[in-house]
Amino acid sequence: MRTMRSSRDLEKKDILWILERAKEIEGGDGKSLQGRILGVLTFRPSLRTTASMMHSILKAGGSYIPLDASYVKSGEEDMEDTAKSVSDLVDVLAVRTPMDVEIKDLEAEVPMINLMCGDEHTMGALWFFYSLMKRGKNPEGMKIGIYGQVRYSQPTIAICRAGAKLGMQFFEDPVVKEIGSGEEFREEIERLGGTITQKPLEEFMGNVDMMWISEGRPGEGADQKILVKYLDRYRQITEDDFVKAGENVYWYVDEPRTLPDGRLTAAKDVDSHPKLLNRPVMRESLFVNRAVLEWVLGL
Numbered sequence: 001m002r003t004m005r006s007s008r009d010l011e012k013k014d015i016l017w018i019l020e021r022a023k024e025i026e027g028g029d030g031k032s033l034q035g036r037i038l039g040v041l042t043f044r045p046s047l048r049t050t051a052s053m054m055h056s057i058l059k060a061g062g063s064y065i066p067l068d069a070s071y072v073k074s075g076e077e078d079m080e081d082t083a084k085s086v087s088d089l090v091d092v093l094a095v096r097t098p099m100d101v102e103i104k105d106l107e108a109e110v111p112m113i114n115l116m117c118g119d120e121h122t123m124g125a126l127w128f129f130y131s132l133m134k135r136g137k138n139p140e141g142m143k144i145g146i147y148g149q150v151r152y153s154q155p156t157i158a159i160c161r162a163g164a165k166l167g168m169q170f171f172e173d174p175v176v177k178e179i180g181s182g183e184e185f186r187e188e189i190e191r192l193g194g195t196i197t198q199k200p201l202e203e204f205m206g207n208v209d210m211m212w213i214s215e216g217r218p219g220e221g222a223d224q225k226i227l228v229k230y231l232d233r234y235r236q237i238t239e240d241d242f243v244k245a246g247e248n249v250y251w252y253v254d255e256p257r258t259l260p261d262g263r264l265t266a267a268k269d270v271d272s273h274p275k276l277l278n279r280p281v282m283r284e285s286l287f288v289n290r291a292v293l294e295w296v297l298g299l
Contacts, residue, residue, distance in 0.1 A: 002296045003111045005103040006120045007162040012193075014295065015126070015162060019139060021291035022130050022284075030290050031299050033062035038293070039090035041067040042115075043079060046096045048255075048282060049115045049123065053094050056289035065090060083108050092296055099154065111296035116154050123292065125158035127285040128212075128252065129166075131277050134284060135250065137209045139166050145204050145249075146172045147237065148214030148265060149230070150181040155254055156214050160185075164194025171197050171204035175233050178226045201235075205245045210277075213237055215254040216265045231259060237266040242273050252277050 003009055010018075024030075038057045040050050054064045069082050079101060087093055087108035094113040095103050102118035114122035129139050144163065150156050150172060160170055160181070170189070174180030177198070181189075186196045197204075205211055242251060253266040253276065270276055293299075 001111055002298060004113045004122060004292060004296060006114050006118065007122050007125065007158055007165070010122075010162060010165070012165045015129070015165060016139070018126055018288065018291045018295055019130050019133055021294060022287040023134070025290050026134075026284070026287040030060055030287075031294055033057055033060035033290075033293060033297075036060075036062040036092070036293075036297070037090045038062060038064040039067050039086055039093045039110075040064055040115075041069055041083060041086060041093050042096045043069050043072055043101070044096060044098055045070065046115060049096070049121070050094070052282065052285045053113075053115065053123075053289055056286045057293065059286065060290050060293070080106055083112075092293060113292060113296060119154055120158040120161065121155040122158050122162065123285075123289070124155045125162040126288050126292065127281050128155075128159060128210075128277075129163070130288045131281045131284050132210055132250065137250075139163075139168075141167045141169070142210070143169045143171065143208040145201070145208040145211045146170060146174075146214065147201050147205075147211065148173075148175060148216075148234070149179045150174055150185070150214065151179050153214045153254070156212065157185075159212065160189055160194065160196065161192065164189045164192035166193075168194045169197070170194060171199055171208060173199060173201040173204075175235075176226060176230050178223070179230055202244075205241065206249065208249060211241075211245060211249055211251045213251070213253045213257075213265050216257050216259040216263075227260065231261050234259060234263075234265075236263060237270065239267070239269045239273060242270060242275055247275070250275050250277050252281065 083106040087110045096115040097117040257265045
């Protein structure tokens with residue numbers, strides 16, 4: 001049984017297959033998922049990701065059951081028991097868990113898809129790669145610039161892990177090193193086939209295929225003293241940065257974009273810039289979702 005609990009379940013050939021299949025689906029060659037039921041099991045709130053998954057299975061002729069299990073925090077039920085019991089009702093489970101719970105800790109009789117579990121947002125990484133590929137960027141060996149936190153950012157971690165399998169090169173300005181990738185993580189990325197190099201933002205943002213701006217609020221586990229230093233040094237991204245980077249660089253501003261001090265990671269003046277991919281990624285996620293569903297179902 002295929003499953004996508006994290007990027008560790010994906011080999012290079014699987015990632016490339018999903019991206020190519022998404023392209024075919026966008027071209028009108030999607031398989032029907034009529035009669036298939038997707039269970040969207042969320043142990044914590046999810047908006048964009050779950051809406052995208054629900055839309056995708058409906059467009060393919062299937063259906064979904066929204067399974068809000070956030071009440072599990074009350075202690076009335078166990079996460080593992082919950083996942084196991086609802087898996088009898090669906091063909092695939094798409095799951096979101098707290099950051100300290102890996103999807104591999106859950107048992108189900110059906111394939112599972114990571115919608116942000118443990119330290120990864122695996123599906124989000126595939127969305128990101130597809131939108132870049134669609135715009136002529138070769139995912140193999142792609143150069144990605146990262147500004148902001150890495151250590152506590154599930155989408156950023158997923159992009160690095162999955163991208164490393166495609167030989168991607170990452171250039172990182174974490175603002176403060178304590179909130180950056182860390183030596184152990186950089187070694188993991190090298191073992192997977194990628195690289196992470198830490199440099200000031202100005203030294204790489206014009207020499208990459210894509211600039212990724214990490215979400216504003218560090219996740220669970222961030223030291224408050226380090227957070228204060230991070231906020232003091234954080235420089236908001238503006239349209240001037242888009243201009244300096246040049247017309248060959250695409251941008252993505254991860255959400256939520258509000259920093260703990262109320263500032264935005266990127267100013268609102270970038271929202272209408274043609275090189276900002278936030279809205280295109282959301283629209284194009286639908287094709288990637290269907291490709292992943294076909295992949296886990298073995299269609």
